[in-house]
Amino acid sequence: MTRTLTAFADDLWIATGDEEEVRATLRAMGRDAQNLLLFDDATGKQVDIDLRGPMAAAPRGRGRPKMGVQAREVTLLPRHWDWLAAQPGGASPTLRRLVEEARKAARQPSPRAAMDAAYHFLTVMAGDRPGYEAAMRALYAKDRAGFEAACSAWPSAIRDHGAALAGPAFGEG
Structure with missing residues (x-):
């Protein structure tokens, strides 16, 4: 991602x-x-990002370099290896499938992660603005109306981005 x-x-x-x-x-x-x-x-x-551009990619190691596959060690308990061995296709495809499923699930931030993201952003951008403390109380109480009311006098870009980050905390998205 x-x-x-x-x-x-x-x-x-x-x-x-x-x-x-x-x-x-x-x-x-x-x-x-x-x-x-x-x-x-x-x-x-x-x-912070380097505005000069991305750094050169590290040389590829062993594996299937055209696909970007990298061989690394995985340490599991014997019962985990037994379960993987019984899966269709074997251990590697099963692990890849499990990782992809977990990545898809992680794309939607949890309500707590959304609250924390909005908090971090708004602390920097609105921490000294009127209504900040009330907005944070409403955010962590999952009170959308209170949050919106406390943010209403802020510049629209800050208010809108903070609300977008907080959305999953209020059951959005």
């Missing part, structure tokens, strides 16, 4: 996308890109 970033310059939303998309947008802004703050949308935490 690719991480999604959101960039703000002061109270203005600049871009949301994967790291390369955000990097390209910020590069296009050139020297106008001042007072930038970047946030990881999964955690709401502030992040």
Whole structure:
């Protein structure tokens, strides 16, 4: 799963996308890109990226390099190996399927993870604004109406992004 970033310059939303998309947008802004703050949308935490571009990929090791398969050690109890051996196709395809299922399930943040992401983002962007404490109380109480009321006077970009991060906490999305 690719991480999604959101960039703000002061109270203005600049871009949301994967790291390369955000990097390209910020590069296009050139020297106008001042007072930038970047946030990881999964955690709401502030992040830094290198605007010069992605680093060169590490050389590939053994495995099936064209597919990106990497051989690594897995340590399991004997009963786990027995169960894997009994699965159609064997251990490797079963493990890959289980990992993909877990990744799909992880795409939807839990209500608690959504609360924490909104908290981290709003602490940086709105921590000194009127209604911040009330908004945080409402967020952790899962009180959507109270949260929206407490955020209503904030700049729309901050209010909207905070609400989007908090959405799963209120049963959205």
